[in-house]
Amino acid sequence: SEEEMNNGCISYASVQSGKQQIFSSSQITLGLSSLEQPTVFTHINAETSSCHHAKFRLPVTVTPGLYSAMLYSDIADGKNGSIPIELTVVSLPSSPTHDINVGTVTELLTAIQTAQEDGGATIRLVAGEYALSDTLALPNNTHIVSEDRNAILHWNNEAVGPLRKNVIQFGGDNFEGVFTGSVKGLTIVVSASCSNVISISHDNTGCVITNNTISLAGGVLAGVNNMSNGISIRHTIGSILVASNNVTQGGNCTGTHWPANTAMYMGNVTGANIQDNTFTCRCQSFSFDSITNTIITGNKWTSVGNLSDGNGISSFTTRVSENVRFARNTIIGNPEATKRFESFTFDGPGGIFFGKVANISSDGLTVTLKQPPNPNERLPMAIASHITSARSKKLGRQHTELLYDSSKARLMMAVLNGLGVGGYTRVINVTHSVLQHGVVGSSLLQVHLASPFVVPPGVDSSLVTITDFRGDMVFEGNTFIKGTTFQLYGAGVNIDVSNNTFTTFGNVGSWGLYYQGGFQPCIQNQFLGNILDSGGQLHLFGQAFVPNNKSGPLPYNYSTPLAYQQVAKGNKIINKSRVVCSGVLNALIASNIFKDSENYTLDSTCVDAEVADNR
Numbered sequence: 001s002e003e004e005m006n007n008g009c010i011s012y013a014s015v016q017s018g019k020q021q022i023f024s025s026s027q028i029t030l031g032l033s034s035l036e037q038p039t040v041f042t043h044i045n046a047e048t049s050s051c052h053h054a055k056f057r058l059p060v061t062v063t064p065g066l067y068s069a070m071l072y073s074d075i076a077d078g079k080n081g082s083i084p085i086e087l088t089v090v091s092l093p094s095s096p097t098h099d100i101n102v103g104t105v106t107e108l109l110t111a112i113q114t115a116q117e118d119g120g121a122t123i124r125l126v127a128g129e130y131a132l133s134d135t136l137a138l139p140n141n142t143h144i145v146s147e148d149r150n151a152i153l154h155w156n157n158e159a160v161g162p163l164r165k166n167v168i169q170f171g172g173d174n175f176e177g178v179f180t181g182s183v184k185g186l187t188i189v190v191s192a193s194c195s196n197v198i199s200i201s202h203d204n205t206g207c208v209i210t211n212n213t214i215s216l217a218g219g220v221l222a223g224v225n226n227m228s229n230g231i232s233i234r235h236t237i238g239s240i241l242v243a244s245n246n247v248t249q250g251g252n253c254t255g256t257h258w259p260a261n262t263a264m265y266m267g268n269v270t271g272a273n274i275q276d277n278t279f280t281c282r283c284q285s286f287s288f289d290s291i292t293n294t295i296i297t298g299n300k301w302t303s304v305g306n307l308s309d310g311n312g313i314s315s316f317t318t319r320v321s322e323n324v325r326f327a328r329n330t331i332i333g334n335p336e337a338t339k340r341f342e343s344f345t346f347d348g349p350g351g352i353f354f355g356k357v358a359n360i361s362s363d364g365l366t367v368t369l370k371q372p373p374n375p376n377e378r379l380p381m382a383i384a385s386h387i388t389s390a391r392s393k394k395l396g397r398q399h400t401e402l403l404y405d406s407s408k409a410r411l412m413m414a415v416l417n418g419l420g421v422g423g424y425t426r427v428i429n430v431t432h433s434v435l436q437h438g439v440v441g442s443s444l445l446q447v448h449l450a451s452p453f454v455v456p457p458g459v460d461s462s463l464v465t466i467t468d469f470r471g472d473m474v475f476e477g478n479t480f481i482k483g484t485t486f487q488l489y490g491a492g493v494n495i496d497v498s499n500n501t502f503t504t505f506g507n508v509g510s511w512g513l514y515y516q517g518g519f520q521p522c523i524q525n526q527f528l529g530n531i532l533d534s535g536g537q538l539h540l541f542g543q544a545f546v547p548n549n550k551s552g553p554l555p556y557n558y559s560t561p562l563a564y565q566q567v568a569k570g571n572k573i574i575n576k577s578r579v580v581c582s583g584v585l586n587a588l589i590a591s592n593i594f595k596d597s598e599n600y601t602l603d604s605t606c607v608d609a610e611v612a613d614n615r
Helices: 002-006 105-118 218-222 390-395
Strands: 028-034 041-045 065-073 085-089 099-102 121-125 128-132 136-138 142-146 151-155 168-170 179-184 186-190 196-200 204-210 213-215 229-243 246-249 262-275 278-281 284-297 300-303 313-315 321-327 330-332 342-347 353-360 366-370 411-417 424-431 445-449 463-468 470-476 479-489 493-498 501-515 518-520 526-528 531-533 537-543 563-569 572-574 578-582 584-590 593-595 600-602 606-612
Touching: 099 105, 105 121, 105 128, 105 136, 105 142, 136 142, 142 186, 168 179, 186 196, 196 204, 229 246, 246 262, 262 278, 278 284, 284 300, 463 518, 501 563, 537 563, 537 584, 563 578, 578 584, 578 606, 584 600, 600 606
Parallel strands: 099 121, 121 142, 128 151, 136 168, 142 179, 151 186, 168 196, 179 204, 186 213, 196 229, 204 229, 213 246, 229 262, 246 278, 262 284, 278 300, 284 313, 284 321, 300 330, 313 342, 321 470, 330 479, 342 479, 470 493, 479 501, 493 526, 501 531, 501 537, 526 563, 531 572, 537 578, 563 584, 572 593, 578 600, 584 606
Antiparallel strands: 028 041, 028 065, 065 085, 353 366, 353 463, 366 445, 411 424, 411 463, 424 445, 501 518
């Protein structure tokens, strides 16, 4: 209804899936059952909830351990639950029992050593300047605090290349258990190249970075090319808060600009809250690669750079990203820039298979894939990065087959044409015996699914692709100014882009395509209630590009579409902007308002599209 749209709470059914949105302004309940005692249930009502998220506070009766968790709402008498997930509950260590006041670098280093011996401490820096020549490695349960950012840390370590160091890092590489700590209220001035200014890299963490001022702008004057990242969070599973920081990122940006030269970088992170920060950037603004269960809200990014393209917010690499809420942020491009400013780029992650199904088990959970009979029809899939996970590399373990963590179901299988077209399901693991130069060998590939397809692909008929899953995300209430693109550039699934404003902007939309060695479909994406102003286009798009190293038709003569069940509804398209649909199977373009615009364009590859109630 119009009232629901105005409130940003649109209950919808996807064009084909019939999947109903579970969150609303109604009561949301979290159901927990211990994996050790599966018959014991705990139900917890949300403290707050809205269309897309809910917040819960666990009672003390929920003890540490592993739980199966589901979400319920009072819609349909609470009968509809979410897909169960595995939830880990941990106990954080107690707060430090004593404070240490310091006023010199020598006292600071001594306090850190004392915290190491005592199991933690709160180190309070008095007002003044501290010249650092080496990394501050914080032990577990250690907190560095300054009042009103009046303790100023200066970094001028001239080391380059592999000798570059972090200014502050949480702990070392051999820590076991839940790591906690914080950096609060500091001013950090960097005038020489470093690896990262503040770095978190632990499997289990409860770290806090708040109310700091970080400046890397000194590198511009010094002629330093690579200033690297202001805040870096990598390989972490836990609860991280980064809030109310002010980061100015510098460097000359003539080298690679992601993930280096980034105001903030996140990679392989599960569980983070990034809120109310201000980033001023010459190069890359913000990169998040392979993140899950993360909230990014109320931040502001302003680009002042003119030397790098693609210098907005990006999500790259061949890994999964899912369960992300990106809301109420402001992203401003540099109006003087001569190169493109991609405000948001969600690049496709490659793939490991494209072809036909040889067999499906009776329960629908095991699929055997068929190799193309003609070797020339095999595509070079980008699988090298899948062979070892980041953590396996860290621990020195090697895999000889593709093996995925079954609790995360990182892959998806999607049906590109034929029976079951446009459907997808998550993959637990994939195994085969031969890997040669990034090309799947002659042996059969066996896939284990997390759940069966609603409509299974046809054996020896439907074409399927296997790629990393990127989806289940919400982009809501953001403001984008002066940019060329907001793009789901391959493998965007079940993504909700709602109530955002795009001003003096280029393309906004989803692009399903062949990219980075694999077919990257876009499935069940929705653009709802957005404002697109000043010349851009809302683009629902799919195209199977021919790879550069091949000529002629693609294997099996495959062609568009590569986008499925795309929705553009309730948007305001004004000042020469328009809606374009191309290479899409099942599109809904409805209830949009066009003013001083070019309205909408559907070409012959936009198939089974419904256009209704636009004005």
